[in-house]
Amino acid sequence: MSIAIRPFVKKDLTRFVSAISPLLSPSAVNFALITDTHDKAKFATTYYGPTGYWHVREQQWLSGQLPLALRVHLGDLVDGSEAPWLTRLRLRNIMADYQSGPVPFLVTKGNHDDNDKFAEKRAGHRGSFLPEVNQTLIFKPNAEQTGVAVSQEGLMVQDFPNLRIIVLNTADVPLIDGHKAFDVKKTLAVSFAQLRNFALALKGAGKRDVLLLSHAPALKENGQPALKFNGRAVHELLRAFNFHASGVLHTDEAPAFGGRLRFDFRQSSGRVVGYLAGHYHLEADYIVNGIHYSLQNTSALMGRHHGLTTKFNRRYDRRFGLPSEYAGYVVSVDTQQRLLSLYGYGAASRVRRFQYSSRMVRFF
Template identity: 40%
Template sequence: MINKLSNFLNKQRLNQLEHYRHPGFFKVTLTNENGKKVPYTLAVTRQHQQLLLPRQKADGLTGPLYFRSYSSYFKRYNSLTELPLGARQFVKAYLQTFAEQINPKLTPASLTLGVVTDTHDKADANYTYYGSNGQQHIEELNLLDQTGILDFKGHLGDAIDGSDPGNISQAHLGKIVATLNQDKTPFFMAKGNHDENDKYDEKFFHNYPSFQANTYGNLVYKKLLAQPQIKQLSYETGLSYFDKGQIRVIVLNTSDVPYLITANGLKKYDVKLTLAIRQQQIAELITVLQQSAGKQIVVLGHANLLKADGSEGLQFNGHAVHELLVAFNRHLKGRLCPKSTNPDFSVDLPFDFSQQQSGQVWSYICGHLHTENNYCVDGIQYVLLNCSALMGPKHQLTTKYNRAWNRQQGTITEFAGYVIDINAQSRQLQVFGYGAASPERVFQF
């Protein structure tokens, strides 16, 4: 939920609460920013203090807690104040144990990432599917960060579900970025195909845009790229990278889609349905790779470049980018010019990796498909991560993988996340999962 009191409690409701001055507990119903009724308990003390308690707060859903004191001198209530909430204790204990168990397998020289993907956060309380628990899963990634085992933490896209009105989705996306940015550990973020809010546009406005061209960039890239540890060649493409010793991590934007408005005011491309990487980003990738001598590289993105059978994973240029990574590993020189009938996604770029004899791309890691999988194509190890978003077993869109987990709100299957350890000395990639995820996958290079 958006924790802005002006959006959550209207003036009429506040005036009604003024009359509750006798000690006791009272049932009240408040309306959230989506117009949905949320049951609250109003507690009034002998000093006329008021505390608003969401009756479902124990599950980590619904609205925030509010408190206000009473001025006996002026005979009126002071302003309501939102009360910060502590972490869910069962999650805190679980993640502490998880960190202790994997810590002996980590080394100081390795680069260790904390990762969630596909949280599909939205302004709705849902016990069995997507909802406000998405934001909570990101807050709990910070609990893992507080154990001290991470070098970086981040999100691989579909941070929001993109099904709320534009102002609400923007507020949720901004809160997610602020949550990732609130600790000393630097964060990274890949753009997902839901992060432009096209799901809402498609359903309610027939593709009239609720996000503008720079909405996502202003909310995400400004804070992401302000971190000195995160490097980029431009603000526009979404490509970023960071290093630790011999290890380099490159983050790609697989929702690299032009923001074009047709004559009738509609978006030319639905980002939700168009996975792509365009020429400028590929040119930046070539530049970064040409400057990666001696680096052992892991590439992150939202969607998989290729499927397990080697066929195209994106609508545009997934296979071309895969071929570029393979060319880097084989120290090749040439020209990337994939066939395309769409000029918005055409690519024609030279590359020269003949001098990069000691660098190697190990793996491509992504989310998007709401499942786990791993497969190797042309020496590139693909690792797919499960969605953090709750997918209850009885929903039509729940994947077979998540249905097998029988995921339940309020249990460790509610969420899914990962610690990824990249060790240049042992040439090993370790993927440790928590929640609805495989406990350990290890890859040798």
């Protein structure tokens, strides 16, 4: 299938393909990754806009030029700042692109995908999506693929010979007594039900190494939780997996998020490769208790002079119609060499490599 993309993007991505093709081992799990497209219908040349959808289309073109196992989107598909019918339309368009391509995909939900940015300005929080909207538009298409297991809460698992990829839904805010009690845009969380399924997914990895993906990381660089609920619990389960330990975890006590969770990873022999996330609109790599957190830059355009643009993106002086308009990655996990590599295009670092072993993570 021929995909029409903008000429300057095709020229830039063709150079990118030529540069990284010799670096991708055929024995590695290689996939394309973008995050935070913040797509919306209102056009802008300085900040967000319909360019988000174009970046998704361009990722599909890229996936046809390389031997990739997956296309990945880490959430905030849309900005969630427009009328509900329009946000639904933009979500459908993005998911239709993933479904139309020949490459399998893993697409998760971000904290903007409930349209709460729009609803915050309306009396009674009108225009906010109930969980069933993203269940239908995002998680169902993932689950319809062969080889992808998806829980009710949006936890996804896909296996490769020596690697298990787990996608955690960090915008998992269930209804309380049948009502939406939290603004999802402001509430990053993992419910207790998903946390229980996460422990089972780690246990089921067996001898495989584990790569964790989600919209937001569980912890910040200073070791404090990045999630309002159960960020520390997610991190402690990853630590326990690395130590092949068993025990009981006491989690947040708030309704729908608290409980006692028993885990047992004594039969596992794999290692956490890393934890890839987006959300913060910058790149960063840091280690907390032996867990490597790796943050990826926003695909969405963030012009230098916009008030909400991060310092990281201001340095790139991102401009509409130039390669700095977008940002994306090809991720390579070589379990034989025990090497995680991230190759970036657009407003992204060109090469980041990290060696992981049974004892440590080493940054190049």
